[in-house]
Amino acid sequence: MSTNDTKDRIISAAEKLFAERGFAGTSLRGVTSAAGVNLAAVHYHFGTKDALMQAVFDRRIGPVNKQRLERLDQIEAAAGPDGPDLEEILEAFMSPIMELKRDLEGEGMMWSRFIGRVYTEPVEIVETMIRDHFEEVGRRFVAALATALPDLSESEIAERLLFSIGALSHTLIDLHQIVTPSQGAVQAGAPTLQHLVAFLAAAFRAPSAQPAEAHRETTVTEAVAS
Amino acid sequence: MSTNDTKDRIISAAEKLFAERGFAGTSLRGVTSAAGVNLAAVHYHFGTKDALMQAVFDRRIGPVNKQRLERLDQIEAAAGPDGPDLEEILEAFMSPIMELKRDLEGEGMMWSRFIGRVYTEPVEIVETMIRDHFEEVGRRFVAALATALPDLSESEIAERLLFSIGALSHTLIDLHQIVTPSQGAVQAGAPTLQHLVAFLAAAFRAPSAQPAEAHRETTVTEAVAS
DNA sequence: GTCTATAACGGGATAGAC
DNA sequence: GTCTATCCCGTTATAGAC
Numbered sequence: 433m434s435t436n437d438t439k440d441r442i443i444s445a446a447e448k449l450f451a452e453r454g455f456a457g458t459s460l461r462g463v464t465s466a467a468g469v470n471l472a473a474v475h476y477h478f479g480t481k482d483a484l485m486q487a488v489f490d491r492r493i494g495p496v497n498k499q500r501l502e503r504l505d506q507i508e509a510a511a512g513p514d515g516p517d518l519e520e521i522l523e524a525f526m527s528p529i530m531e532l533k534r535d536l537e538g539e540g541m542m543w544s545r546f547i548g549r550v551y552t553e554p555v556e557i558v559e560t561m562i563r564d565h566f567e568e569v570g571r572r573f574v575a576a577l578a579t580a581l582p583d584l585s586e587s588e589i590a591e592r593l594l595f596s597i598g599a600l601s602h603t604l605i606d607l608h609q610i611v612t613p614s615q616g617a618v619q620a621g622a623p624t625l626q627h628l629v630a631f632l633a634a635a636f637r638a639p640s641a642q643p644a645e646a647h648r649e650t651t652v653t654e655a656v657a658s
Numbered sequence: 659m660s661t662n663d664t665k666d667r668i669i670s671a672a673e674k675l676f677a678e679r680g681f682a683g684t685s686l687r688g689v690t691s692a693a694g695v696n697l698a699a700v701h702y703h704f705g706t707k708d709a710l711m712q713a714v715f716d717r718r719i720g721p722v723n724k725q726r727l728e729r730l731d732q733i734e735a736a737a738g739p740d741g742p743d744l745e746e747i748l749e750a751f752m753s754p755i756m757e758l759k760r761d762l763e764g765e766g767m768m769w770s771r772f773i774g775r776v777y778t779e780p781v782e783i784v785e786t787m788i789r790d791h792f793e794e795v796g797r798r799f800v801a802a803l804a805t806a807l808p809d810l811s812e813s814e815i816a817e818r819l820l821f822s823i824g825a826l827s828h829t830l831i832d833l834h835q836i837v838t839p840s841q842g843a844v845q846a847g848a849p850t851l852q853h854l855v856a857f858l859a860a861a862f863r864a865p866s867a868q869p870a871e872a873h874r875e876t877t878v879t880e881a882v883a884s
Numbered sequence: 885g886t887c888t889a890t891a892a893c894g895g896g897a898t899a900g901a902c
Numbered sequence: 903g904t905c906t907a908t909c910c911c912g913t914t915a916t917a918g919a920c
Contacts (some may be wrong), residue, residue, distance in 0.1 A: 453780045454682055472897090602827065636857075637860060638859070698888085
């Protein structure tokens with residue numbers, strides 16, 4: 433029942449390997465040997481490799497999205513009738529996952545590659561995983577952004593949010609550690625969040641590309657991940 | 659020797675499957691059966707699966723980067739002493755790959771997932787592939803951006819370029835086709851490039867987060883991909 | 885250059901003892 | 903809950919006929 437539970441050890445080892453090598457590139461034998469458990473244990477606890485993937489995903493992303501919504505609640509409660517600032521909204525969205533990244537990097541390897549990688553996983557599970565976990569988050573944040581940016585249509589906001597998620601997940605992948613391993617020119621960690629928020633806030637404030645009358649209503653159920 | 663050459667058919671089939679399922683998730687048998695050729699042909703023509711990956715990558719990314727540099731040359735030649743505009747630089751960087759995406763989507767499946775996916779591939783080749791192909795491109799574009807944005811340090815520019823590449827490659831992945839397949843709220847294609855350029859140009863113009871005296875020299879050999 | 889056949893191996897999953 | 907042993911299949915790669 434402790435955090436060194438067999439089940440939890442498997443999830444942690446799998447998370448690391450999925451992050452490094454992807455789902456298809458990771459073998460259950462690799463997972464169990466890294467976790468120091470028997471191969472059969474993974475089938476006993478999870479049943480299939482797909483279910484293990486799901487468990488890895490769920491363990492992290494549930495709390496992250498809960499925090500996102502809580503922080504959005506907080507800033508909305510504290511804000512005036514115009515709603516929270518753009519920067520506050522972006523920070524509410526990005527800080528939970530960036531903080532988790534920072535916390536977990538200390539103890540092990542870069543966890544965040546796993547989540548940055550999820551988008552590119554073709555596995556069918558991933559689709560439903562993303563949809564299930566991000567529907568509410570996407571709806572809430574698009575709505576908050578729409579209030580902060582009344583000149584933009586909802587479809588423009590959704591598009592810009594997708595761009596932003598790309599920047600975020602690319603940051604989570606830590607590409608520069610791969611491309612330029614020995615060079616710290618681009619610093620990871622705490623300042624990155626502030627840089628990213630400032631960068632994207634300015635981007636969101638770019639004028640609308642749509643003619644004013646084109647503010648047609650678009651029901652954006654666009655699920656939003658990362 | 660035509661474009662329906664065996665070798666070319668293999669590359670095309672592999673590109674599609676790598677895009678959809680990733681490198682590790684794609685089997686050579688899947689490739690050869692999709693290409694309508696024999697399994698042994700892939701070994702005859704490429705030797706190994708890794709070499710096939712390399713061939714797939716090279717076929718597209720070489721011309722794209724050539725175009726990027728050509729367009730950068732053009733706008734630099736046409737510009738005044740202050741160099742080209744920020745928007746021009748970003749468009750020179752992004753349009754070749756977005757146009758290729760558009761052109762190829764017509765005939766087959768979404769090719770661009772392959773390139774959007776490359777970053778997350780752990781294969782060792784990918785590291786050298788990215789480094790080899792993007793060293794010059796990265797250097798040239800960082801330099802051009804530095805001229806257009808004299809208030810930013812080179813390390814800030816490199817960081818922002820990484821954010822931008824994230825937005826670009828996420829766009830190339832076409833996540834919305836997966837998450838909301840039946841919904842066209844976020845339109846892909848031609849307008850996306852303009853939206854992306856406008857979005858990122860505004861972002862690059864965000865004020866520097868560094869104190870002015872911190873404009874230390876940072877040799878940015880940061881390889882830059884996508 | 886293209887095929888068949890097969891080598892050599894690693895993968896996920898399961899049965900059943902403990 | 904945890905182990906060993908094994909099934910059964912798919913994988914990359916190669917050898918060698920044509």
